[in-house]
Amino acid sequence: MATSDNRRELARFLRTRRERITPEQVGLPESARRRIRGLRREEVAVLAGLSPTWYTYLEQARDIRPSPEVLDSLAHVLQLTEDERQYLHQLALGHVENTFAVAPAATINSLVADLVQVAGGAPYPLYAIDYSGEVIAWNDVCRDWYTDWSKLAGIERNIVWWMLMNPEARERIVDWSDDAKDIVGRTRALSARFPHDPRVSELLTRLHAECEEFVRWWPDHDVRGQRQRSRRFRVDGQAIRSMRLVVVHPADDQHVTMAFHLPDSDDEEV
Known part of the structure; x- marks a missing residue:
């Protein structure tokens, strides 16, 4: 007010x-x-x-x-x-409901890609997504922890789709069900922010048609925001590593999210 x-x-x-x-x-x-x-x-x-x-x-x-x-x-x-x-x-x-990119999307994406490469030299994954969940930049380490994003295109490069529909996600994310439910809750929040966006609409339509878990969890109306959280990975098919996900947004475009992975306090290598 x-x-x-x-x-x-x-x-x-x-x-x-x-x-x-x-x-x-x-x-x-x-x-x-x-x-x-x-x-x-x-x-x-x-x-x-x-x-x-x-x-x-x-x-x-x-x-x-x-x-x-x-x-x-x-x-x-x-x-x-x-x-x-x-x-x-x-x-x-007394508040701002929506922000829009100050620079053209192509310029922002190029800058984010450069930033990911410069900041992504650590031995931990770093990726960036746009408002719809599409992965727009990643470091080389992501290939061992998530997937080789360069081999995916269209909706398959969307982090929501990958988490719910790609078999690699179930293999590499130790607590897959918890992480998948979290991303469904974040997708519900996304649907309210961009109710008429064609890319968001396509994502929801295809998940309703093709993802059994999404259809089962969506009616629960759980809503999640982007928060710092832990995620456990199965690296190289056996070693379990616990990472803390910390998200940041470039000042020029709050609809871009960069996901940094930091070793968790209870990180273990089995």
């Missing part, structure tokens, strides 16, 4: 962003008789699909509660940067 100070700052912020946008930038004709700088309040309101009165209340710091969708519509009209859009959400809602 926005405080009175935040509402006042929101009002000032909207005015300054409105004043820097020219009519030409949003497809409106320029008039020689226009005496104000930037756009009028009613112009912003109409372009954003709002009533002029309601938008005026925002600029007057009234105690009203815009939805995230309304804020994103205003951000589009005012041509806000991603940093400015998040600031708008923070002022109006």
